[in-house]
Amino acid sequence: MLSLDRVSKSYRVGTFGGKELLAVKNVSFDIQPGEVVSLIGESGSGKTTVGKMVLKLLDITRGRITFDGADVSMVKGSAVKDYYRQVQGVFQDPFSSYNPIFKADRVFSMIKSEYFPSVPNSEWSDKVEASLRSVTLDPAGVLNKYPHQLSGGQLQRLLVARALLLDIKYLVADEIISMLDASTRIDVLNMLADLKGRGLGILFITHDLSLGNYISERTVILRKGVVVEMGATDKVFGTPTHPYTRALVASVPQLHKKWEDIEAELAPVDTGTCPFHEAYPLAGRSAVPAPDEPTLVKVEDDHYVGCFELDSEKVKLVA
Amino acid sequence: MSLQVTDLRVYYRTLAGDVKALDGATFSIADKEIMGLAGESGCGKSTLGNSLIRLDGRMRYIGGSVNLDGADMPIWDKDAMVDFRFREVSVVPQYAMSAMNPTRKIGKMIGELVESRGIKYAEIKPELERRIDLVGLGRDVLGQYPMELSGGMKQRMVMVISTLLDPSLLVADEITSALDVSTQRAVAETLVSFRDHGFVKSMMVITHDVSILYQIADSILIMYAGKLAEKASTATIINEPRHPYTQMLISTLPEVGVRYKEKKLTGIPGSPPSLLKPPTGCRFRARCPLAFAKCVEEPPFVTVDTDHQVACWKATGTDA
Numbered sequence: 001m002l003s004l005d006r007v008s009k010s011y012r013v014g015t016f017g018g019k020e021l022l023a024v025k026n027v028s029f030d031i032q033p034g035e036v037v038s039l040i041g042e043s044g045s046g047k048t049t050v051g052k053m054v055l056k057l058l059d060i061t062r063g064r065i066t067f068d069g070a071d072v073s074m075v076k077g078s079a080v081k082d083y084y085r086q087v088q089g090v091f092q093d094p095f096s097s098y099n100p101i102f103k104a105d106r107v108f109s110m111i112k113s114e115y116f117p118s119v120p121n122s123e124w125s126d127k128v129e130a131s132l133r134s135v136t137l138d139p140a141g142v143l144n145k146y147p148h149q150l151s152g153g154q155l156q157r158l159l160v161a162r163a164l165l166l167d168i169k170y171l172v173a174d175e176i177i178s179m180l181d182a183s184t185r186i187d188v189l190n191m192l193a194d195l196k197g198r199g200l201g202i203l204f205i206t207h208d209l210s211l212g213n214y215i216s217e218r219t220v221i222l223r224k225g226v227v228v229e230m231g232a233t234d235k236v237f238g239t240p241t242h243p244y245t246r247a248l249v250a251s252v253p254q255l256h257k258k259w260e261d262i263e264a265e266l267a268p269v270d271t272g273t274c275p276f277h278e279a280y281p282l283a284g285r286s287a288v289p290a291p292d293e294p295t296l297v298k299v300e301d302d303h304y305v306g307c308f309e310l311d312s313e314k315v316k317l318v319a
Numbered sequence: 320m321s322l323q324v325t326d327l328r329v330y331y332r333t334l335a336g337d338v339k340a341l342d343g344a345t346f347s348i349a350d351k352e353i354m355g356l357a358g359e360s361g362c363g364k365s366t367l368g369n370s371l372i373r374l375d376g377r378m379r380y381i382g383g384s385v386n387l388d389g390a391d392m393p394i395w396d397k398d399a400m401v402d403f404r405f406r407e408v409s410v411v412p413q414y415a416m417s418a419m420n421p422t423r424k425i426g427k428m429i430g431e432l433v434e435s436r437g438i439k440y441a442e443i444k445p446e447l448e449r450r451i452d453l454v455g456l457g458r459d460v461l462g463q464y465p466m467e468l469s470g471g472m473k474q475r476m477v478m479v480i481s482t483l484l485d486p487s488l489l490v491a492d493e494i495t496s497a498l499d500v501s502t503q504r505a506v507a508e509t510l511v512s513f514r515d516h517g518f519v520k521s522m523m524v525i526t527h528d529v530s531i532l533y534q535i536a537d538s539i540l541i542m543y544a545g546k547l548a549e550k551a552s553t554a555t556i557i558n559e560p561r562h563p564y565t566q567m568l569i570s571t572l573p574e575v576g577v578r579y580k581e582k583k584l585t586g587i588p589g590s591p592p593s594l595l596k597p598p599t600g601c602r603f604r605a606r607c608p609l610a611f612a613k614c615v616e617e618p619p620f621v622t623v624d625t626d627h628q629v630a631c632w633k634a635t636g637t638d639a
Contacts, residue, residue, distance in 0.1 A: 042499035043470075151590050181359040182527060186571045187586035193579045207499060214573040214584075237575060251504040253530035255557055255574055259504065 007063035038212030041222035088163035094155035153184035231303035327383030355532030426461030471502035561634035
């Protein structure tokens, strides 16, 4: 199990790093094997920062990320390699993930020289082909090609195949399909869902609610570094309770429902200005938590919401 | 009839030969119509939009005509187009983030822009301020530099500037794709309000996101590999598309409410053909589940119903 426990990250900004910007604040959730958790937020919500912390690309300011009970930030030296054998990431832009000078399948030989130097070449190429098939790619069509000869969807699947060559248990997928075309996008999504069936845990980071809803078991909604709502996907999308989640769901363009109709369904809860997010003078800037920061409250089984308005009657009706 | 495009062809010059990005487009946009233009990347949708504004050095005009409000636009002549650009036909570019001059305050930049068209800034300023209020920006943006605005604000500012002279046609190229969902909606609704206020007569909204078009467009034109595939009213394209490509494209879109567990969506197998040497006949043939012998001939873009044109032998009922 990959588990985040009150994880925070602050960046130093301004001249001489004099100011502190709190990008992620007290985020806690778990990913079980064979489960897709989608982390949804708008730009600047800190969703990529969370992914990078899981991948040890960023230090954690406060809190703990544990992987099967072991603290990830304590993993050092040769153990790092062992961690990456089990946890891997794939990122947004497939075109800049590759070195254009080398053939795309170089990513596989780099895995071999780094992790499996003793495996004979013939056995290795069988392994590569099996891995390519599991991401629904035809080995003959993609091996021995340069990145510019392959489509974005193929490149992105090659990166997942590369991760699968290691015995990964968890995959951090950061906006991996937002650069792809509608016709190939769904293939990559289905591939992720198939991998989930084989016991892989996936942290699916996206800004697109409909993609998160399609694939994930559990959903975490992040706003300005704070989790505002989380829980089972059908509950978060079925009865969105936090005003922010409701606003998000109402602005997703849908195919068979006009915006006006969705709005009528999700009658906006008039909460005025949120005392925590908008008016609190140090919100988002201070390392000191707001005095009365809303905490996540359980509204039903596997559905948590962090909002003061939960006490009011209006929201209770919805929940 | 506001815009009438007839058999327009624009190719890209490359060392390997001509890339036939737009290979014969015939369609029209009526007054007050917002037409959505959708398709995969590389299908020629941006080429079509750009060719109505300005042909850059790599683009080569091959043939066809563009008629706007009864006047032929000389789109092959960059200099003659100056009279049309901004006044008659205007564009909101994809990257509004970098569309404004970063070294000028926004008000000053607009002043230089309108004066290049022989209009005094002081005369247009009241209208400009009214429109800034309308899109929900403060009037003080005129005294600010573009870097002081957020992405959504810049996008709305560029929309105000582009439509300042009330052009007849506005081309909006992927203007919502770089934005967050809530900003996306605000920008899309601003487009509709511009049409309703009469700032622009008709609009061409280019995007790969069909669900945005369902929200705001009156009609949708689907392109595939440099050719027009289907054009019809929004409801018809979404609910009863005739072209197999449109049908497959619509069915690949995940919606809120559709879950992998309950309903597995499938993509379109294969990839679009290279436009350097496009296949003869129907260009969708290789990926089409309905393809048959007749498809080696090129299907014409014909009217099958009121305001509904399709380029497919099956859809037109021509079974061989």
